[in-house]
Amino acid sequence: MxxxxxxxxxxxxxxxxxxxxxxxxxxxxxxxxxxxxxxxxxxxxxxxxxxxxxxxxxxxxxxxxxxxxxxxxxxxxxxxxxxxxxxxxxxxxxxxxxxxxxxxxxxxxxxxxxxxxxxxxxxMSASEIQQMEQAIVEAEKAMKQAAAYMTAEQKAEAKKSMDLQKKEIQNMKDPxxxxxxxxxxxxxxxxxxxxxxxxxxxxxxxxxxxxxxxxxxxxxxxxxxxxxxxxxxxxxxxxxxxxxxxxxxxxxxxxxxxxxxxxxxxxxxNSSKNENSNSNSTQNSDENSSTGEKSTVDKLKEKKNNVLGKMKGKLGL
Incomplete structure (x- = not known):
């Protein structure tokens, strides 16, 4: 144990x-x-x-x-x-x-x-979003037609702008x-x-x-x-x-x-601290309980001895 x-x-x-x-x-x-x-x-x-x-x-x-x-x-x-x-x-x-x-x-x-x-x-309302989407479609057509006259940098910039607008329209669909x-x-x-x-x-x-x-x-x-x-x-x-x-x-x-x-x-x-605290409290409680029990036993023994002493006195022992 x-x-x-x-x-x-x-x-x-x-x-x-x-x-x-x-x-x-x-x-x-x-x-x-x-x-x-x-x-x-x-x-x-x-x-x-x-x-x-x-x-x-x-x-x-x-x-x-x-x-x-x-x-x-x-x-x-x-x-x-x-x-x-x-x-x-x-x-x-x-x-x-x-x-x-x-x-x-x-x-x-x-x-x-x-x-x-x-x-x-x-x-935006549903009709406004629809108009915006149609505008994007038209803009993409125009960009394809003008592609031959655009530099690579201009194409990249136009595509970036178009992608941002598409993203914005998509976001608008979430109420x-x-x-x-x-x-x-x-x-x-x-x-x-x-x-x-x-x-x-x-x-x-x-x-x-x-x-x-x-x-x-x-x-x-x-x-x-x-x-x-x-x-x-x-x-x-x-x-x-x-x-x-x-x-x-x-x-x-x-x-x-x-x-x-x-x-x-x-x-x-903080559980470890709480458990430690509870453990100490339980331990203290057990010790107090044990002390209390010993005290009670001692009192009973003392009382028993007193009674026996009186009886012995009366009997002349």
Whole structure:
């Protein structure tokens, strides 16, 4: 029995130690748990606006300003003093633990409700859309007739303009675009969103050139290849993290995708503390109960001895 108790205590201690190690990577990076979890959730969703979704939420113009609506990295300290490989593994596990916690589900639901659209943009009538589509058909005919007199650059520009108009007409056919994009960004089951984000990362990391050279320009460093300067903030963040850290993250993401993204059984990140607290309370309760029982037994023995003493006295023993 003693050996069994020792095994159980050892297992619990190891579990608590694991939670401490994983959580410790957050403090090593100079972040609070709440701040880290907020950034994990909002980066997974792709929404840092904290307001109902409107047209500006999903009209991607490729600018840094637009990208910052969906992706932000917290300022982290001590990055040079920690082991990147170990820290990345612990950070990945922390993200997975959080995503599988009840806290994540609760915060996701709050964020989803907060982002729910309260209005929809102007939509063309069916007849107006039909007129626009006919105009596009006529424009394409005219472009074919004039193709012989157009340069390659002019043709490319005309095609780009035509494609944009077609896309705009297609968007007009959706009477509730804000609601459509809200449901896309915030699916009822967040597992879909997390899975999409993991696949997005794997696709993007495969395109990053970790051997890209940098040049100094004033106070800043720039990529030697100008085309890399136009890469997205996410691409550049992956590059800055380095090949070693991303090799760990890539392996972790692939393994995560093999099983349940979010387990049906949710846990609380504070469960280990609560269980420990409950265990202590139970132990204290048992000790108090045991003390109480001993006290009662002692009293009964004392009472019995007193009675026997009186009887012996009366009998002259």
């Amino acid at each position: 003693k050996t069994y108790k020792t095994i159980i205590i050892g297992a619990v201690a190891f579990t608590l130690m694991s939670y401490t190690v994983i959580n410790d990577v957050i403090s090593q990076l100079g972040l609070s748990q709440k701040f880290a979890q907020e950034h994990i959730l909002k980066n997974l969703v792709g929404d840092f606006q904290n307001q109902p979704i409107d047209e500006d939420s999903y009209k991607d113009d490729g600018s840094v300003r637009f990208q910052l609506k969906s992706f932000k990295l917290p300022k982290m300290s001590n990055l040079t003093s920690i082991d990147k490989k170990t820290a990345t593994q612990e950070l990945c596990q922390y993200v997975k633990n959080y995503v599988n916690s009840q806290e994540f589900i609760d915060e996701y639901r709050k964020l989803r409700e907060r982002a729910k659209p309260t209005s929809e943009p102007y939509r 509730t675009p804000n609601k459509t994009n809200w449901e896309k960004m915030y699916p009822e089951n967040p597992e879909t969103m997390v899975k999409n984000r993991l696949n997005e990362y794997l696709n993007l990391v495969s395109t990053v050139d970790f051997n890209a050279q940098l040049t100094t320009s004033g106070k800043y460093k720039k990529f030697a290849k100008p085309e890399y300067e136009n890469k997205s903030l996410k691409w550049k963040a992956i590059y800055r993290a380095g090949k070693e850290a991303n090799s760990v993250a890539t392996a972790f993401a692939k393994e995560w995708l093999k099983g349940d993204i979010i387990s049906d059984q949710k846990v609380s990140l």
